[in-house]
Amino acid sequence: xxxxxxxxxxxxxxxxxxxxxxxxxxxxxxxxxxxxxxxxxxxxxxxxxxxxxxxxxxxxxxxxxxxxxxxxxxxxxxxxxxxxxxxxxxxxxxxxxxxxxxxxxxxxxxxxxxxxxxxxxxxxxxxxxxxxxxxxxxxxxxxxxxxxxxxxxxxxxxxxxxxxxxxxxxxxxxxxxxxxxxxxxxxxxxxxxxxxxxxxxxxxxxxxxxxxxxxxxxxxxxxxxxxxxxxxxxxxxxxxxxxxxxxxxxxxxxxxxxxxxxxxxxxxxxxxxxxxxxxxxxxxxxxxxxxxxxxxxxxxxxxxxxxxxxxxxxxxxxxxxxxxxxxx
Amino acid sequence: xxxxxxxxxxxxxxxxxxxxxxxxxxxxxxxxxxxxxxxxxxxxxxxxxxxxxxxxxxxxxxxxxxxxxxxxxxxxxxxxxxxxxxxxxxxxxxxxxxxxxxxxxxxxxxxxxxxxxxxxxxxxxxxxxxxxxxxxxxxxxxxxxxxxxxxxxxxxxxxxxxxxxxxxxxxxxxxxxxxxxxxxxxxxxxxxxxxxxxxxxxxxxxxxxxxxxxxxxxxxxxxxxxxxxxxxxxxxxxxxxxxxxxxxxxxxxxxxxxxxxxxxxxxxxxxxxxxxxxx
Numbered sequence: 001x002x003x004x005x006x007x008x009x010x011x012x013x014x015x016x017x018x019x020x021x022x023x024x025x026x027x028x029x030x031x032x033x034x035x036x037x038x039x040x041x042x043x044x045x046x047x048x049x050x051x052x053x054x055x056x057x058x059x060x061x062x063x064x065x066x067x068x069x070x071x072x073x074x075x076x077x078x079x080x081x082x083x084x085x086x087x088x089x090x091x092x093x094x095x096x097x098x099x100x101x102x103x104x105x106x107x108x109x110x111x112x113x114x115x116x117x118x119x120x121x122x123x124x125x126x127x128x129x130x131x132x133x134x135x136x137x138x139x140x141x142x143x144x145x146x147x148x149x150x151x152x153x154x155x156x157x158x159x160x161x162x163x164x165x166x167x168x169x170x171x172x173x174x175x176x177x178x179x180x181x182x183x184x185x186x187x188x189x190x191x192x193x194x195x196x197x198x199x200x201x202x203x204x205x206x207x208x209x210x211x212x213x214x215x216x217x218x219x220x221x222x223x224x225x226x227x228x229x230x231x232x233x234x235x236x237x238x239x240x241x242x243x244x245x246x247x248x249x250x251x252x253x254x255x256x257x258x259x260x261x262x263x264x265x266x267x268x269x270x271x272x273x274x275x276x277x278x279x280x281x282x283x284x285x286x287x288x289x290x291x292x293x294x295x296x297x298x299x300x301x302x303x304x305x306x307x308x309x310x311x312x313x314x315x316x317x318x319x320x321x322x323x324x325x326x327x328x
Numbered sequence: 329x330x331x332x333x334x335x336x337x338x339x340x341x342x343x344x345x346x347x348x349x350x351x352x353x354x355x356x357x358x359x360x361x362x363x364x365x366x367x368x369x370x371x372x373x374x375x376x377x378x379x380x381x382x383x384x385x386x387x388x389x390x391x392x393x394x395x396x397x398x399x400x401x402x403x404x405x406x407x408x409x410x411x412x413x414x415x416x417x418x419x420x421x422x423x424x425x426x427x428x429x430x431x432x433x434x435x436x437x438x439x440x441x442x443x444x445x446x447x448x449x450x451x452x453x454x455x456x457x458x459x460x461x462x463x464x465x466x467x468x469x470x471x472x473x474x475x476x477x478x479x480x481x482x483x484x485x486x487x488x489x490x491x492x493x494x495x496x497x498x499x500x501x502x503x504x505x506x507x508x509x510x511x512x513x514x515x516x517x518x519x520x521x522x523x524x525x526x527x528x529x530x531x532x533x534x535x536x537x538x539x540x541x542x543x544x545x546x547x548x549x550x551x552x553x554x555x556x557x558x559x560x561x562x563x564x565x566x567x568x569x570x571x572x573x574x575x576x577x578x579x580x581x582x583x584x585x586x587x588x589x590x591x592x593x594x595x596x597x598x599x600x601x602x603x604x605x606x607x
């Protein structure tokens with residue numbers, strides 16, 4: 001039974017990638033035609049005939065595109081199918097929004113967002129610098145550093161571990177939004193208050209994971225070090241630190257997401273007039289949603305890049321670990 | 329554990345006096361009427377302390393919690409926010425499990441959507457909340473529903489990714505066993521994959537619960553709302569009432585911890601076979 005499904009799948013997968021590309025191209029073409037058909041009209045001025053034509057084209061284009069994508073995705077791995085799917089979706093959304101004449105104050109079309117991204121690039125890049133470099137990155141480094149120090153202390157003094165570590169789990173489930181206004185009030189509107197919020201949110205996962213990692217060292221290896229008469233310090237460096245690294249990187253990855261969220265949420269409670277969170281809130285209030293989307297795009301790109309850099313570091317430093325050697 | 333808590337509280341007093349003394353000195357220098365003469369004596373009586381004195385915090389905690397069900401009291405608003413978050417989590421679980429089943433069912437669908445799901449985990453989804461609030465408000469979705477929807481939106485991705493991993497977690501040996509029993513695909517799914525995914529569901533729900541709580545609070549801040557922790561936060565943040573903010577923070581923290589604890593309890597009930605392993 002199992003082998004039959006495999007054979008069936010392989011047979012289908014081998015079939016006609018050319019047809020897939022053709023269907024995908026046809027779908028994209030139909031969608032582009034649908035967009036072009038309703039390109040330059042005032043919001044409530046799309047003639048019903050053109051609207052109907054565009055909607056038909058979008059349905060046909062999506063059907064053809066999805067069919068093609070389904071064929072291609074069976075053979076291709078990696079990010080190419082996902083990127084193609086995003087392209088298809090974006091063009092279809094553009095067509096739908098234009099055909100229905102949705103006001104840009106409600107949902108801006110993708111091209112409008114791209115235009116806003118380009119037009120306000122200096123402002124948005126300045127915001128990104130404040131949010132990412134000053135608030136998220138500095139807070140992240142401070143939180144990770146403090147977390148590692150506390151974890152080392154907790155492993156060295158079991159009293160601390162038994163007494164203080166249970167609180168780390170509790171503190172980790174406190175919502176940042178409740179914490180943020182208090183810290184902004186206490187430390188002022190400038191960027192350090194946001195860096196402190198980020199540091200606090202990153203701190204707890206690092207402590208919990210590093211302690212668990214340092215303790216995950218195999219007792220056998222520690223015994224072996226002892227029979228070699230290795231000094232405790234060297235044994236720590238040779239056995240405990242490497243076994244803690246995968247756990248540390250796990251925490252670093254969790255923290256990279258938390259850092260951006262912390263910085264952006266912190267800005268919702270007051271800033272000095274710069275930052276992505278500030279920009280998002282202020283422009284959402286003014287119904288300039290194209291700029292809001294542009295800021296979200298930048299925040300997303302930063303978030304993915306941050307995560308990517310840490311994953312890359314993880315690969316370099318823990319390539320020996322079992323989870324990397326074997327897939328799954 | 330209790331000794332450390334006592335130690336932290338004991339350390340809190342001098343720290344509080346130290347950080348507040350500066351502010352107290354400044355207001356004394358400006359000639360403010362505080363009813364005390366030295367900076368140290370005033371440190372426990374500031375209207376907007378950097379760190380509140382325990383007695384001050386206790387007083388405002390009592391003042392803001394009584395009567396518990398008045399629309400202006402914090403417990404009532406905590407319940408409102410808790411309700412929104414729980415509804416959001418329910419919506420997120422249903423949608424997340426549905427998407428996970430689709431992901432596991434079709435390899436092509438997975439290849440097209442999974443990279444985006446993973447990328448969305450690294451994106452500060454919370455940035456979308458103020459905008460979603462505006463858009464939903466435009467279409468006449470008001471009251472508690474938009475908050476629950478935003479909470480669901482934020483909790484949805486961790487649930488989908490977690491359940492998809494869980495549905496794939498059964499050992500190939502177990503799948504082979506069911507094949508030898510001539511179990512249909514549906515039976516394999518129902519009897520093996522779904523139970524195997526439950527622990528993953530709860531792990532991701534715990535992550536999602538905190539995220540959903542943040543989502544509903546941010547939604548309350550950025551939409552027109554008349555109740556909820558977020559509305560109280562926004563009000564008191566504008567009024568610069570530091571003590572009230574501390575009280576709301578304590579309630580928010582309590583709610584977050586309670587949500588995760590309830591999920592942990594549910595996990596024990598639903599997956600009793602794992603009770604020995606976890607914790």
